[in-house]
Amino acid sequence: MPCLPNMAVLRGNNLSKKFPGVLALDKVDIEIKSGKVHALVGANGAGKSTLVKILTGYYDSYDGSVTIDNQEVILRTPFDALHNGIEVVHQEVDTQLVPTLTVAENLYLENFANRYGTIVSTRDLKKKAEKDLSDIGFPIPAFEKVENLSLHEKQQLVIARALLHKVKFLILDEPTSSLSLIEAEKLFELVKKLKARDVGILYISQRLDEIQIVADEVTVLRNGRKAAYFEHVPQLSKIVEAMLDSPQEDLFPKKDLRQFGQEILRVEDLKCLNRVNGVSFSVRKGEILAITGLTGAGKTETLKAIFGAIRANNGKIFVNGKQIKITSPVDAIKSGIYLVPEERRKEGLILDKSARENITIPFLKNFCGFLGKILKKNECNHAKSLAEKVRLVPFDIERQAQYFSGGNQQKIVVSRWLGGKPKVLLLDEPTQGVDVGAKKEIYQLIIQVAKESAVILATSEINEAVGIADRILVMRNGKIVAELTYENADSKAIMSYAAGVKQ
Amino acid sequence: MKDRMTNFLLKYGVITALVVLIVFFSLSTRAFFSLDNFFDILRAVSILTIVAIGVTFSVVVNGMDVSVGAVTGFAVIFSTALMVIWQIPWYIAIVGALLAGIGIGLLNSFLILKLRIPDLLATLGTLYLAQGLQMWITKGDAVYRGMTNPWDPMRQVTKGFIPKEFLTIGQGFVFKTENFRGIPVPVIIMLCVVLITWFLLEFTRFGRAFYAVGGNIEAARLAGIPVKKYRTAAYVISALLATLGGLVLASRIGSGAVKAGDPYLLDAVASTYFGFAVLGVRRPNVWGTFLGAVFVGVMLNGLTMLNTPWYIQDFIKGLVLVSALGISFAIRKESR
Amino acid sequence: MKDRMTNFLLKYGVITALVVLIVFFSLSTRAFFSLDNFFDILRAVSILTIVAIGVTFSVVVNGMDVSVGAVTGFAVIFSTALMVIWQIPWYIAIVGALLAGIGIGLLNSFLILKLRIPDLLATLGTLYLAQGLQMWITKGDAVYRGMTNPWDPMRQVTKGFIPKEFLTIGQGFVFKTENFRGIPVPVIIMLCVVLITWFLLEFTRFGRAFYAVGGNIEAARLAGIPVKKYRTAAYVISALLATLGGLVLASRIGSGAVKAGDPYLLDAVASTYFGFAVLGVRRPNVWGTFLGAVFVGVMLNGLTMLNTPWYIQDFIKGLVLVSALGISFAIRKESR
Amino acid sequence: QVQLPKKFENPKNVRIALVREVGEGSFFERYLAGAQSMARELGVTLLEATAHGDMARMVTMIENFITQRVDAIIIDHGRPDPLMPKIKEALDRGIRVVTFDLVVDDNRVPEIEQDDLLIGYLISKQLAVDFAGNANVIYVNVGGFAPLDKRDKMWQIIKWRFPGIKEVAKIGAVTGSTAADTQTRMEAAMKEKPEANAVLAMWDEFAKGAVRAIMQAGKSDQFKVYSVDVTTEDIQMMIQQNSPWVATVGTDSYAVGRLAVRAAAALVGGEKLPKYLLVEPQLITRQFLVDNNITNMDELVKALPALGESNLVWPEWLKALTEKNKK
């Protein structure tokens, strides 16, 4: 691995960025030092990604200046940033990879932009990639097409690529939001190694507990401004206080009632591709059932199969004791089973449509008159009432979905299902990339929904499962390996089941 | 203030350009500005508009149907062949052609949805098929009264003909008065298609669903929209409107010429994208498509009246298209 | 075992189909299976292949260039007009046409990249422009020796002609021996284009960059690849190859016919997508495109030798295209 | 002094529209040039519109000219079924109509026609005679186009008359680039039918493709090509060294264009014209061209005056009008 002897400081001075109608970043100073991990936290929409994009040359204009060792550098294109040794792993890694090319080709993508060598030998490329990857310690197949990789393999690939470039400053934008704990721990190890090699790291995360593990210093953003700076990582409550306008109590709301009605959904021996191998469980009215496990354990597939979004090879599904056939989401919705999918931008939202249209889409029939004509007023009122329920911010239902922050996008997807009468609400990683404030709101929402129906929550955050669920299923390799109730739920035990340490 | 101006130009730039064109032609030719000529122009673009709205549907669901021109031509040959060669009543010929159109639409969706052939490629295949069928039906001949029956080994002359009722579709007028020639039937048909599809796409949940499928198919699917049905519907509507255009064309030319529909493909795609791009709506939409077709129609009509040499009309058409687009996109870019 | 079979079919299905076709034609006709006919087929598809590879480039960067047919036609008219009407030496005419081609490519990229007009729409505009220019240059006439000069008010007969050297491009042979007619020059040109572009796209960093731009433009940009340059290059290459195709066509027919390039558009797009879809590579690629063109060429040659009536050849072409695609996609679907 | 019809006192106000089905190619270019030259000589206004082969567009153009109330419309090619109603409409509104190569069953409409039956007969006969009644012919023609069908009729008759004339292959397709396509098909047909020794192409676009295929295959000695229509482009190909193109039959479209405008003007001036204005086709052989050193249409017309200016439709006042405009 490359090694950089000299210490360096990347400094952003008075950085501002304005979008039509929004001041996304307002005179923010930040300093990243070699060999240090600087954590950047803030609520959704606080401006973290905007800051990252400035530092990586994504925007061709911004106010303020950036210096490296007191030398001003101008970052107008990604190329400028690369030139100055600044690299980033984006929140959505897919934007950084070419899905139709192989791992090896993606690994040396930057080389294709430069002048070294015109002729590329596929075999040499593969050999080199295999060597480089094994040096770094990432077991990614060099000749696989990137579109076939899992999310965390893609992330590793991007990090590997940065390392190959002798990166000086590495920015990690919510790298763990879609990683399981074990994978996250691997990442922390990696961060430590990088630190030892004098790489300066800007680490962005919504999972505050990680900050304590990896960070040396912390900057908190709020509404585009710098709200606080801590030279050493303080108590988490302090960070939360700086992040949010109001002081925060417990993240997980207390659930007072633990009484359940009759069984609403029963799944028997569900099998699907080779990712779900015979899953059976049932939920009752009023119950929150969490399914947890590592990435790739098959949580998403289980939920999608129940919802009819992917075809199950085997299995029976009973709703209210009656067996039903679900071959498509349409069937599932008719039976009162709703899904909030994992990747909200890809699977949840129609980005260039208004929040209103995104909210009313599944039950639009209810607001239609003769010939399917939409009664606009009814639709608006409906959308507004649902947006109110989830406390959408900003409360502007005509704004396009893509211009909401991540947390609020999630709220839009959740709110759409509150318009029907869910019997079972399936939530797949509902708080991924969501700030603490919004997280809490979503938890409250879940508890509210659970009063009238059953909720199944797939999550790789074990804390979340323990904090909110009445019962927890642990999945591993497409099978349920453990079942715990809230009384005997404990993170360590779950972890060891999930990792296969305990059988 | 400046923003307002930009916005206005963006939204109404093409309409303004159209008005300027109309004023210019009205001043420089004798016959341009008259009610009759107005309807002449609309009649001239009626077939294109109908076909182009079909393409618009395929683009709304984020697909593309390049078979429309060939399907239009197929409808021309098929409907007239039914009447002339096989001497079938005109109304059955119409129904037959429309059913065949639906069949082609279903074939397209089968190729695209079941076999997952990329839409451009699948509809290209259908294009060749429909073109081939046209020629096969008549063995390369055109269809006209008194033709020799290509399927008769004796090569006898056919007795069939295209009746008046069928010709009314393309050549008739309604609402005649003493001083007024009446409104051409194709214009009425076109306006019906425009109004119905506009209502469908803009004001109903079906339209919402079409746009949702085009906007993000996976999200639409997970929100409970039967996306396959909508995509199938889009391709069927596209083929059906192409067939309708073909019927109007057949009636307008009162005979069946092979490959008569071919020129409509490019113009229909151009109208769709023109309307998509220029009205400031940033999505395929019925009025934009209509406007695109009318724009071309006004220009061709006016240029002919000005006695512009035929060989530079195409060039002018291209120039106007490119500059209209260029200006409108340049404005948009600045406003960003 | 079964998987292997599927994989084989996927990869070599079309090649197998091609071989079957060749065997069939060889057995059922006298003249099909011969070296001369082999080169005749290659020569017949040479222009299409060259143009189609241009389209392949635009598709590689995830765009689309529909102006190629019109550009091909423009090159035919422009190069011959330079020689015949303006009596310019043949080599300057070639250079002039190629420069004009580059100009058109740059216009396309200007419209697409600077003005951000959607590619399909922008190239449609260029299509109309190039088509219009063709007719303007000759005022609708074809270009041939002894024509009256359309730009001379006295309408005098031009003295220019198309010299032998130029005709060699389309009609010459090289490597003649006593028993062997030689390899046609267009085939050599085509093979050069195929090999060069294949090398460029598969074995150089430029090729990787082209594919990267097409696969994920944002990622390519973030990786520091100058995406605008590559997209510009793709459209310029596309126009340039269309022009080269036009030069071969002009030389092959030895005169300039208006709109001679039009039929190449659809076939070129079809070849590109065919090659893309069928070879199991799942991305536009030079050999696939070439194979697509050859497939169609073999079919047309064989069918003509079988004395199939011309009016069903199109239908058969469509049928074979659709079934080849259908089968290959059906296999792929099952293998998933 | 001849009395001019009232309308022609100021001939500029006489507006004659020319609606053509196609404009591309040397035949139609020359036709337009002829029409324009006649219009210039008469001093009338000629409006022209070209439909690019699109029948619906042709109908629209006629409608437009009716709306504009021109004095006369010349309709060049096209199909009777679509155009008949429009022609009737024009006539009913007092607009005069002349057609070229378009059959119209209305006595008010004079039809100019190159006599296609005669064309078909002349060229087929020439082939049969040249080969002394024994030939293996590759026939290039398609159905569905009225003039081509008429020519085909005569070919059938010649085959019936000379049983030794055999049609060994039939090729041809009308596409966007007919000549290039024919060339490709001809290459295949030549190889498949090595016994073939003659080509009969009923349209010069076909002939161009066939001739190129033959010459490029170096089989000029083996083949003789017979065709229809004559343009400068065709002449150039015929007189090339080794050209297998031995004969063609045609008329000069320049003269036809002049005749069409003249006929339209005469009608506007109140002249009665015969129903059929047949332009007689002429046989042109390669030998004739070579012997007389002919390289283009103008020279051909000089050498073969029968191809030139038609003596049809020359009422005194039209002659007078041209004289007057010459000054």
Ligand SMILES: Nc1ncnc2c1ncn2[C@@H]1O[C@H](COP(=O)(O)OP(=O)(O)OP(=O)(O)O)[C@@H](O)[C@H]1O
């Ligand atoms: N291109 C844009 N146009 C308009 N507004 C934008 C644009 N990009 C970002 N914003 C706005 O700027 C603000 C800051 O967004 P940013 O993405 O930086 O937040 P963030 O801190 O990364 O949030 P999250 O935790 O949800 O990722 C938000 O209000 C967002 O809506």
Ligand SMILES: Nc1ncnc2c1ncn2[C@@H]1O[C@H](COP(=O)(O)OP(=O)(O)OP(=O)(O)O)[C@@H](O)[C@H]1O
């Ligand atoms: N067809 C596939 N080919 C390769 N990888 C896949 C495929 N389908 C899913 N994956 C990847 O494998 C993992 C799959 O399993 P699944 O989504 O069921 O697990 P999960 O327990 O929900 O994991 P996560 O925590 O990522 O949601 C995902 O990260 C996904 O990116």
Ligand SMILES: [Mg+2]
């Ligand atoms: Mg962010």
Ligand SMILES: [Mg+2]
């Ligand atoms: Mg998951």
